[in-house]
Amino acid sequence: MEHRIETGADALYMDERDHVATALRDMKAGESIHYRHAAELQMITLAEDIPFGHKVAISDIASGQDVRKYGEVIGRAVKPITLGSHVHVHNIEGIRGRGDLGTKEAAQ
Template identity: 75%
Template structure:
């Protein structure tokens, strides 16, 4: 039997600007999971299997857009991401430590 944290959530959501929540357990494609935001307990249907500790999209993200977790930009979407998808290195690229952050100004230097 699965144990859920006291709030009844399956995923951790920290900031209202976040695009993702962090899985508090292994999740299976097709399963409806819950996370808690300012509006209360919310549900999302998982599109892919998502391992414990990985990210699930709670909002759609367009290709090229920044992706936020814990209120911070963690990368940029390299493809469009739909609600419920696994968010990881296959659909976002890290931008920390690159120096250019993908900016036109840096490319011109």
């Protein structure tokens, strides 16, 4: 069964600082998809399949870079992530609640 939410876009994007958008349906590699940025639609081509509810990179993300979704840092890239790639536990790690971060990093 294919999930689908009607919004005029294929993925949900909330904040201009975000690195990812959330898939509003199952999407296939090679497909051109749209996400709404302010009042206009942006288009990217998917590098990988993106399941419903999962994240897709809407820009390149460097290894070690914080990853934002809905304006909040959700983790840190453990390897480079290219535009249109699936963003999930295989390429980001959670950083909330970690005891190994210094005071400066934890405050950011």
